[in-house]
Amino acid sequence: MHFFEAIFLGLVQGLTEFLPVSSSAHLRIVGEFLPSAEDPGAAFTAITQIGTEAAVVVFFWRDIVRIIGSWFRSLAGKVPRSDPDARMGWLIIIGSIPIVVLGLLFQDQIETTFRSLWIVAGMLIFFGVLLGIADHVGAKRRKLDDLTVGDGVAYGFAQSLALIPGVSRSGGTITLGLFLGYERAAAARYAFLLAIPAVFGSGFYQLVKSWDEPSVFTLGETAAATGVAFVVALAVIAFFMSYISKRSFLPFVVYRVALGTTILVLLSTGVIQP
Numbered sequence: 510m511h512f513f514e515a516i517f518l519g520l521v522q523g524l525t526e527f528l529p530v531s532s533s534a535h536l537r538i539v540g541e542f543l544p545s546a547e548d549p550g551a552a553f554t555a556i557t558q559i560g561t562e563a564a565v566v567v568f569f570w571r572d573i574v575r576i577i578g579s580w581f582r583s584l585a586g587k588v589p590r591s592d593p594d595a596r597m598g599w600l601i602i603i604g605s606i607p608i609v610v611l612g613l614l615f616q617d618q619i620e621t622t623f624r625s626l627w628i629v630a631g632m633l634i635f636f637g638v639l640l641g642i643a644d645h646v647g648a649k650r651r652k653l654d655d656l657t658v659g660d661g662v663a664y665g666f667a668q669s670l671a672l673i674p675g676v677s678r679s680g681g682t683i684t685l686g687l688f689l690g691y692e693r694a695a696a697a698r699y700a701f702l703l704a705i706p707a708v709f710g711s712g713f714y715q716l717v718k719s720w721d722e723p724s725v726f727t728l729g730e731t732a733a734a735t736g737v738a739f740v741v742a743l744a745v746i747a748f749f750m751s752y753i754s755k756r757s758f759l760p761f762v763v764y765r766v767a768l769g770t771t772i773l774v775l776l777s778t779g780v781i782q783p
Contacts, residue, residue, distance in 0.1 A: 512730050514543045519557055519734030523741025526561040527701065527749050529640055529680030529761050530768075534629045537674050538772060541626075541781050551620040552715040556731050559712035560738035565701050568746045572702070576601070593654050597702070600656055604665035605706040611669045612711065623673045626783045630772035632675025637765025640684045644758045647687035653695045660689055664703055675769070678704055680761075693753040701746070 521539050525532040533554050540549045566573060580598030582588045588595055612619065622628075667685035671678035679700050686696025775781045 511545065512733065514545055515727075515730035515734040516737055517543070518549055518553070519560070519737030520741055522554070522557045522734065523561055523564075523738040524745060526558065526738070526742055527565075527679050527746050529677050529683055529758060530765055531629075531633060531671075531675050531677035531680065532558070532561070533671070533674035534633055534677070537624055537626065537629055538768075548624060551624065552719045553731060553734075555708075555711045555715040556719070557712075557735045557738050558708045559716070560735035561742040562705055562708040562712070563739050564742035564746060565705060567743060569698075569702060573705075576702075596656070597653070600658070600661035600699075601703055601706065603658060604661040604668065604703045607662070607665035608669040608672065608707045609710065612672055612707075615672060619672050626772055626776055626781065628673065629675040630769040630776065632673055633765045633769030633772070636670075636676050636680055636684065637762045637769065640680055640687075640758055640765070641762035643684045643687035644693075644762075648690035649687070649692050651689065651691045651695065653691075653699060655691070656699065663689070664699065668700070668703060668707065678708075680765075683758075693758075694750060697750065697753055 518536055518539065521535050522532050525535045533551075536549050536554050536557075540547055576594045576598045579588055579592050579594035583590045583592060583595035583598075590596070590599070615623075664682050664685055667681045668678055670676040670681045679697065682700035682703065683693070683696045686699065687693070691699075772781075776783055
């Protein structure tokens, strides 16, 4: 991978990580059309996501500090465990368990089979349609204070689906939240907070794992891509949170279906290989 290709992929990562369109699918697809014409790989994707998740930490800094503080104080008995912020801390921990377990169990498939463009295209279309249905039928009345342990576990399994490129971490969890009746902004906020442990864990795991594998990991290019992803993602989060407070997810649904269909046509005609 050339330096400018890495910069471009970092830009793509930052633009798509928090929109419900699947950043891993976009990196997989865009890689086919770059001069190197190759899949950037699961390791590169996971490491650059450190940058986008750092943007979440910056954007939600006050919320995160408050949640962590209340969670620790609840352990010491200084605040009740029913405190909303303490509960949120527990719900983020509980919701993170499924993706950790499934990520370890299906690691080989995540790095190989699941990255087939046939699967990517199919997931873009299927989960795009599912997002549209959820946005249409969801009650959009429940707030974050209404989150239950059961909802947290369900969110966790929805997030786990993002191990398959094309599903979208934010898209999968927001879709589940909408089906459960949560407001768009509430579903998105919990989805972003829930992703923090999983994304940092996966990113640093791949960073350590790939450190001594030059064919997989090149420090300069990956660091540059991660930095670009951070800057772009910070702007995208602000835009997205403002957008969904007033508008529907329909444009993202249409985009996902159109992109998935285009990839299926290109695969069927032999223009690109799966």
